[in-house]
Amino acid sequence: MTVIKSNKSTDLFLDHVVSHTDFSALRAKGLEFLKEKGLPALKEEEYKFTAISKKLEQSISRFSTAENIPLTQEQIKPHIFEGFNGDLVVFNNGVFDPSVSSVSKKGYTFETLSENQPELLGKIAKTEKDPFVALNNVFFEDGIYIKVGKNQKIEQPILFLYFNQANKGEVITPRLLIEIEDGAEVKFLENTISLDEESYFSNPVTEIKVGQNAHVHYCRFQNENRKSISVNNFEVDIHKDATFTSVVISMAGDLVRNNLSLNLLDTGCEGNMYGLYLLNGKTHVDNHTNVDHTKPHCQSNELYKGVLADSSRGIFNGKIFVRQDAQKTNAFQQNNNILLSEDAIVNTKPQLEIWADDVKCSHGCTTGQLDEEALFYLQARGIGKENAKGLLLFAFAGEVLEYIAVDSFKDYCLHLVQERLGSNF
Amino acid sequence: MLSIKNLHASIEGTPILRGINLEVKPGEVHAIMGPNGSGKSTLASVLAGREEYEVTEGEVIFMGKNLLELSPEDRAREGVFLAFQYPVEIPGVSSTNFLRTAVNQVREYRGLEALDAVKFLSIMKEKMKLVEIDQKLLSRSLNEGFSGGEKKRNEIFQMAMLEPSLSILDETDSGLDIDALRIVSNGVNQLRSPEKATIVVTHYQRLLDYIVPDFVHVLYNGRIVKSGTKELAMELEEKGYDWIKEEADSTAV
Ligand SMILES: Nc1ncnc2c1ncn2[C@@H]1O[C@H](COP(=O)(O)OP(=O)(O)OP(=O)(O)O)[C@@H](O)[C@H]1O
Ligand SMILES: [Mg+2]
Numbered sequence: 109m110t111v112i113k114s115n116k117s118t119d120l121f122l123d124h125v126v127s128h129t130d131f132s133a134l135r136a137k138g139l140e141f142l143k144e145k146g147l148p149a150l151k152e153e154e155y156k157f158t159a160i161s162k163k164l165e166q167s168i169s170r171f172s173t174a175e176n177i178p179l180t181q182e183q184i185k186p187h188i189f190e191g192f193n194g195d196l197v198v199f200n201n202g203v204f205d206p207s208v209s210s211v212s213k214k215g216y217t218f219e220t221l222s223e224n225q226p227e228l229l230g231k232i233a234k235t236e237k238d239p240f241v242a243l244n245n246v247f248f249e250d251g252i253y254i255k256v257g258k259n260q261k262i263e264q265p266i267l268f269l270y271f272n273q274a275n276k277g278e279v280i281t282p283r284l285l286i287e288i289e290d291g292a293e294v295k296f297l298e299n300t301i302s303l304d305e306e307s308y309f310s311n312p313v314t315e316i317k318v319g320q321n322a323h324v325h326y327c328r329f330q331n332e333n334r335k336s337i338s339v340n341n342f343e344v345d346i347h348k349d350a351t352f353t354s355v356v357i358s359m360a361g362d363l364v365r366n367n368l369s370l371n372l373l374d375t376g377c378e379g380n381m382y383g384l385y386l387l388n389g390k391t392h393v394d395n396h397t398n399v400d401h402t403k404p405h406c407q408s409n410e411l412y413k414g415v416l417a418d419s420s421r422g423i424f425n426g427k428i429f430v431r432q433d434a435q436k437t438n439a440f441q442q443n444n445n446i447l448l449s450e451d452a453i454v455n456t457k458p459q460l461e462i463w464a465d466d467v468k469c470s471h472g473c474t475t476g477q478l479d480e481e482a483l484f485y486l487q488a489r490g491i492g493k494e495n496a497k498g499l500l501l502f503a504f505a506g507e508v509l510e511y512i513a514v515d516s517f518k519d520y521c522l523h524l525v526q527e528r529l530g531s532n533f
Numbered sequence: 534m535l536s537i538k539n540l541h542a543s544i545e546g547t548p549i550l551r552g553i554n555l556e557v558k559p560g561e562v563h564a565i566m567g568p569n570g571s572g573k574s575t576l577a578s579v580l581a582g583r584e585e586y587e588v589t590e591g592e593v594i595f596m597g598k599n600l601l602e603l604s605p606e607d608r609a610r611e612g613v614f615l616a617f618q619y620p621v622e623i624p625g626v627s628s629t630n631f632l633r634t635a636v637n638q639v640r641e642y643r644g645l646e647a648l649d650a651v652k653f654l655s656i657m658k659e660k661m662k663l664v665e666i667d668q669k670l671l672s673r674s675l676n677e678g679f680s681g682g683e684k685k686r687n688e689i690f691q692m693a694m695l696e697p698s699l700s701i702l703d704e705t706d707s708g709l710d711i712d713a714l715r716i717v718s719n720g721v722n723q724l725r726s727p728e729k730a731t732i733v734v735t736h737y738q739r740l741l742d743y744i745v746p747d748f749v750h751v752l753y754n755g756r757i758v759k760s761g762t763k764e765l766a767m768e769l770e771e772k773g774y775d776w777i778k779e780e781a782d783s784t785a786v
Pocket of ligand 2: 573574618703704
């Protein structure tokens with residue numbers, strides 16, 4: 109991509125580059141990219157509705173890396189949802205914290221990136237793909253590398269908990285590389301917790317390789333504080349006959365940008381992307397998704413739904429790329445939004461690029477208000493107006509939650525969603 | 534029980550109801566007939582509290598309360614029930630969950646304790662028999678994909694569950710087959726009592742053979758232009774509305 113450079117924010121970061129000894133090639137590449145192209149400026153097409161550089165300049169005052177915070181088991185416990193009994197991986201301002209994690213390593217290997225120095229790092233989420241990948245390359249301190257062994261079927265989910273809080277610096281840079289070997293099955297859950305109400309910027313990059321006939325589920329819950337800014341780059345390579353399902357629930361934050369890319373690299377792949385954004389206040393959530401069909405007989409399904417109150421803003425940009433080789437592709441995309449206020453805004457844009465001729469592809473988007481007829485019907489049966497609204501909104505939003513594959517986590521999300529929508533009665 | 538005086542209502546500035554007067558006493562059944570577009574559903578909607586309609590004149594007293602001041606939900610809780618001419622489909626809202634919420638909110642308003650799941654289910658089973666509604670239907674989303682007749686049956690089922698004192702049935706008979714018409718009418722009749730009243734909006738004498746009205750009113754151009762007993766319905770069936778329209782148009786100012 110070509111990036112129109114925004115000098116100021118780029119320089120603010122570049123002023124705080126610390127030299128690292130490992131991954132020098134990757135870091136050099138990131139630095140080069142940033143120096144040459146920089147972070148996206150206002151006119152940059154990929155960040156058209158999300159003035160990220162300006163936001164960073166206005167909200168972040170210390171562009172250095174946030175330092176470790178003391179984390180205790182007691183602090184962590186309330187954030188482990190009921191019914192969870194899998195492995196727990198805790199990130200302390202973006203860096204793995206073994207003192208509060210519990211990693212059984214049953215069926216998988218678990219190392220820090222510095223311990224393993226995996227070749228694959230940076231090969232899935234490529235530097236030139238997004239300036240924030242480049243930024244992550246330069247700034248991450250250490251990350252984790254998980255490798256799920258061949259044919260391993262891991263029953264219990266693996267939970268990633270990110271605890272964030274500005275501490276001296278305000279920049280948090282997690283880095284994950286996950287390799288799922290052939291025939292393995294695993295579910296990942298992710299939740300990010302802000303420890304206070306102060307601003308910070310988190311910029312995680314997650315790279316996943318899903319081997320042949322492996323099946324992976326990955327659910328993220330985004331409910332950070334009202335001043336937090338995050339840009340999440342998440343990219344997955346999916347190999348022959350494998351499936352990958354992503355669910356992203358966004359509920360809060362100042363500005364959240366999610367770049368999600370699924371690369372269907374061989375025949376028989378399935379890639380699923382589900383998203384729900386329930387926004388209020390001034391929260392701005394931008395979901396940019398991209399599915400790349402490269403080979404025949406693959407399928408992708410996408411459903412993103414939004415409920416927007418107050419002066420919140422939602423952006424959905426869904427790219428479907430079907431290459432010439434990818435005959436017999438099935439690709440579905442849907443984005444539906446309900447606006448609850450006159451000041452809420454949604455920008456939705458499907459972007460289809462289809463080079464194969466034997467393809468089934470459909471997309472649709474709707475943006476509207478709450479159905480007044482339905483609301484009156486419920487009220488006419490004695491249900492209070494606010495409850496009736498809640499019921500209708502939950503009926504709308506609940507469809508996405510159904511895709512969460514871990515029931516206990518689904519219940520956790522359900523509860524928070526109901527609370528937000530006023531339908532928990 | 535219900536007293537409507539000189540009720541005027543308009544939608545988007547267009548007057549639809551132009552001076553309705555109607556007295557309904559406990560135990561009575563009133564039939565409202567009239568040509569298409571005469572304002573029957575509008576009257577029903579205004580009574581149920583639909584906000585799109587603006588009441589420009591007149592008053593409605595229900596059991597001593599000014600009905601027009603109440604929210605739609607409070608009217609329902611006070612005991613007004615409208616069986617819709619066109620029930621809305623609501624995907625994603627389960628019929629059972631919806632009904633339980635409705636029943637319990639109505640009960641709460643009336644100072645009764647909420648029904649637990651078991652109690653609710655047993656009452657539901659009992660009322661389902663009344664209108665011979667299939668359990669399978671109720672395990673689906675509210676009205677979603679229901680046939681026309683199934684929707685109407687579901688309206689009467691909801692009425693049975695909510696135990697209103699005034700029921701307004703807006704063309705509940707249209708779309709029902711012969712058997713369903715009999716079943717639904719039976720249901721309505723079984724729910725009748727000396728304390729309860731019913732207003733049936735219909736185009737057909739057929740329904741009135743089952744639900745025998747005490748009074749029949751003809752609504753035309755937003756006014757009740759003729760009232761009578763059940764014989765009036767038979768006369769209308771025979772002669773149509775032209776004679777009434779002529780009468781009304783010649784006396785209109
Ligand atoms: N939003 C609106 N704007 C303007 N006119 C409207 C609107 N809604 C309803 N009307 C008009 O109000 C009049 C009364 O409608 P209503 O539905 O009450 O008739 P009805 O007597 O129930 O007819 P039917 O027998 O066909 O059910 C009709 O002429 C209708 O076109
Ligand atoms: Mg009507």
